Amino acid sequence: MTQPVTSTAPLAGVRVVSIAINLPGPAAAARLTALGAEVTTVLPPTGDPMEHYAQPYFDEMHVGQTIERVDLKSEDGRGRLDTLLAETDIFLTSSRPSALKRLGLDPTSVSGRHTQVCQIDIVGHPGEAAEIAGHDLTYQAGAGLVRGGQMPATTIIDLAGAERAVADACAALVERARTGRGCHREVPLSDLADTFARPVVHGLTVPGGLLGGGLPVYAVYAASQGHVALAALEPHFTTRLLEVLGISPEDFSRERLEETFAERPADEWQKWAEEHDIPLVAVADPA
Template structure:
């Protein structure tokens, strides 16, 4: 089943102009969200390496996965400029002179080398806001790191397998698009630009809060302790069962043949055994039909 992303229908950023210098995933993903909210978006990229195939992008994401790059840049005007040269700097500043928000993903020292630190920008462009995506906050912003290291630090890497998606990067992109909205509101209320820092490590920490609170640790309600909230094998695949709330759990218990009792009964070993056996005896199609008929939240994963 294809995965789709529901983008905002309301155009809250219509009339707002954003220039992005951010490469890889978090910045372009944030720009994609802003574009979907109606912003006019410009991406300034370095020139590709000398001798590159025509159409090559200097953004590493265009090399890792061109389809992902193209998706994130739909509707975005992409310019090429070497910011280490006078010509490139002039091209960028022509854009900044008519821009509301600048989005970056450089370390602070790299921004300073380009003359784009906040102290310089706010003097030259008082109305401009800066949203800085960094790896870690404050004094740690110069440390090397990536999505995987920030997830590991936040406790989201629990074995040797890689997580199924880039949680810190995508969480950071959502925080960055939220920061653009926040910056715009503050611009309108204060009459001048603001500087906001978004740290990918903080995005990972935010996504890890349920684990930090103990909600998803082993044996907790949504950590495998509740018999109605687990993934079970079935005849031809697996079923993700999410009958957590008391009314869902009661319907499941009745369907499985468990005696009627309070919610804590779903934490008992006998309940886990009964639900596991019930799932194992049924196909994905049968479970889907039962879920629809009995209003039980579940999703089947047939064996490929």
């Protein structure tokens, strides 16, 4: 949910121009808007693919922004973008470097014309590998986050990339305040996938791992209706869980918890957990 922007918002007065389409860029622009920035999203004449396959989501991410449709392949279009960049603090992109270069929008060209601009380029892979094609699914798959041939539940790398882009944008503003010039930051989505895969690499979330079902107090259980997610990881939560369930440490087991949670519906268990300060919720049905 987008929050109202006030003059005391952290990025009040910061001007952003985004030519980033699909998901990471718009999600980053939405976050910058929520932080108080004045965001202008520049779309191609054909629009953003998100408009066609997820219009409500597209609308949600562009609340509070100015949207302009500009043909950057035309001289007039590039001139309009340059007019915007002349008064811009943050320039957000999500195109391959070769495409930006053809349009005269690579960091070297932009900084040569607009020294104040902090350019944030969301790319698939870092450095010279930035030309390699990819999307959230391929980044997750390459990092070992796609299991059992199942599609991911959400586009976590795209959304994490958006948050990283916002963090780098804020860092770039700090650097500009120190140096007096804009700067360039690259946000490789494949690096985000590697970061998110670290719990897997270190065995935390693999099947049977500490956070992958190995602990009875950190697991999903079937209720009489639905399922519950229990995360009583810390010792004091485990102790309270057993006390309020009336289970002695000697009688504690995964099987005992399975039997107990199967006695009541998931929504009742959630109310019970809230009353007893236990980290447990009913598993929400997929939207």
